[in-house]
Amino acid sequence: MAAIQITQVKKRYQSLQALDGVSLSIEEGEFFGLLGPNGAGKTTLISIIAGLNRADSGNVTIHGHDVVSDYRAARRKLGVVPQELVFDPFFTVRETLRLQSGYFGLKNNDKWIDEVMENLDLTNKADVNMRALSGGMKRRVLVAQALVHKPPVIVLDEPTAGVDVELRQTLWKFISRLNREGHTVVLTTHYLEEAQEQCNRIAMLKLGKMVALDTTAALLKRISGSQLLLNLMPGTSLPAALHPLVLHAGSNGDAGKYALRVTNYDEVEPILATLRQANVRIEDMHLQQADLEDVFLQVMDGESVHGINESRQPSANTRYIGGAK
Numbered sequence: 001m002a003a004i005q006i007t008q009v010k011k012r013y014q015s016l017q018a019l020d021g022v023s024l025s026i027e028e029g030e031f032f033g034l035l036g037p038n039g040a041g042k043t044t045l046i047s048i049i050a051g052l053n054r055a056d057s058g059n060v061t062i063h064g065h066d067v068v069s070d071y072r073a074a075r076r077k078l079g080v081v082p083q084e085l086v087f088d089p090f091f092t093v094r095e096t097l098r099l100q101s102g103y104f105g106l107k108n109n110d111k112w113i114d115e116v117m118e119n120l121d122l123t124n125k126a127d128v129n130m131r132a133l134s135g136g137m138k139r140r141v142l143v144a145q146a147l148v149h150k151p152p153v154i155v156l157d158e159p160t161a162g163v164d165v166e167l168r169q170t171l172w173k174f175i176s177r178l179n180r181e182g183h184t185v186v187l188t189t190h191y192l193e194e195a196q197e198q199c200n201r202i203a204m205l206k207l208g209k210m211v212a213l214d215t216t217a218a219l220l221k222r223i224s225g226s227q228l229l230l231n232l233m234p235g236t237s238l239p240a241a242l243h244p245l246v247l248h249a250g251s252n253g254d255a256g257k258y259a260l261r262v263t264n265y266d267e268v269e270p271i272l273a274t275l276r277q278a279n280v281r282i283e284d285m286h287l288q289q290a291d292l293e294d295v296f297l298q299v300m301d302g303e304s305v306h307g308i309n310e311s312r313q314p315s316a317n318t319r320y321i322g323g324a325k
C-alpha cells in the first residue's frame, strides 16, 4: 500500500489554477522530495495532504485512509512540519509537546517526548516558554510537535528555510534515522543540494503541474558531464556560435554570466578560442560538475535548454535556488 496516494488533485484559487491534476504515489519508506519554484503549488498540495485544505477534485489517501472522509485515521498516520511558525506563547516546550500528544489521545508519552527533545537538542529548553525561544529553536519545536505521535509518514515543508547549519545537521541526522527505521519522509525545500543528498526520488512541480518525477539518480543522469561557468567582461556578450551550448544565462544583475554544457575537457579550448576571436574577455570562469540545481533549471526552463531564447525573461527560480531566496 502506498504511504501517500495522490490522484488527479485539482485546486483553484479564484482565477488561479494552483494544482492542475497532480497524481503521485509515494511508497512506504521513501525519502521523497517535492521541488518547484515559488508558487508552484507545493504548500497547497501539502495542506491538502494534511487535511487543512480541500481539493476541488481528486483525492489523497495516507496509508489507505482518505484525508477527507477518513480524516482522523489519515491524520494519525501523518506528522506535518509546517512552513510557518505557529505556536502558543504561554506554554513551555514540554507542555507544548504534551498538549500535542493529548491531541492524538496519547498519555504517558514523556519517554518519547524526551527522546525527540534530546535528538533535536531541545532538552535544555524543555521548561522554557515558547515566546522566549529563538526562531531556530521554535522551528525545532515545530519538528518535535510533528513527531510526538510517531507518525509513519513525516511531511516537512521547507524545514530548513533560514535556519543555521547546526540545526540543519541535527535535523537531517534525526530525520534520516527515522527514515532508516521505516518512516516515510516527504520534503519540500529550495535547497537543492539538500534534496540531492537526502531524497531517493523527486517530483518537480511548475504552475500546479508535475513536470518531472524520477529517482534522484535518474534525474542527475539527464545532465551528463560538466558545465563551464563563464563571467564575461561587462558590455560583452556570448558569440552566437556558442549559443547552442548554453544551459542557462544570467540577466539583470547577472548579465554576462553563462553556464555552458561541456561533455569533456577537450571542449573547453575551442570555446575559449571562439571567445578570443570575437574579442570577448572573460572576467572569471570555472568548471563545475552538473548537479540537481542544473536539472531543476533545465526542467523549469523547458525549451530554452538547447539554446538561448533571446526574448525569454529569466525564470523567477534562477534567482533564489541555491539558498538566496
Ligand SMILES: Nc1ncnc2c1ncn2[C@@H]1O[C@H](COP(=O)(O)OP(=O)(O)OP(=O)(O)O)[C@@H](O)[C@H]1O
Binding pocket: 013, 014, 016, 018, 036, 037, 038, 039, 040, 041, 042, 043, 044, 045
Ligand atoms: N489562500 C490562497 N488564496 C489565493 N491564492 C493562493 C492561496 N494560497 C496559495 N495561493 C496561490 O497558489 C499558488 C501556489 O501557492 P503555494 O503556496 O502552494 O506554492 P509553493 O510552491 O508552496 O510556493 P513557495 O515555494 O513560495 O512556498 C501561488 O500562486 C499562490 O499565490
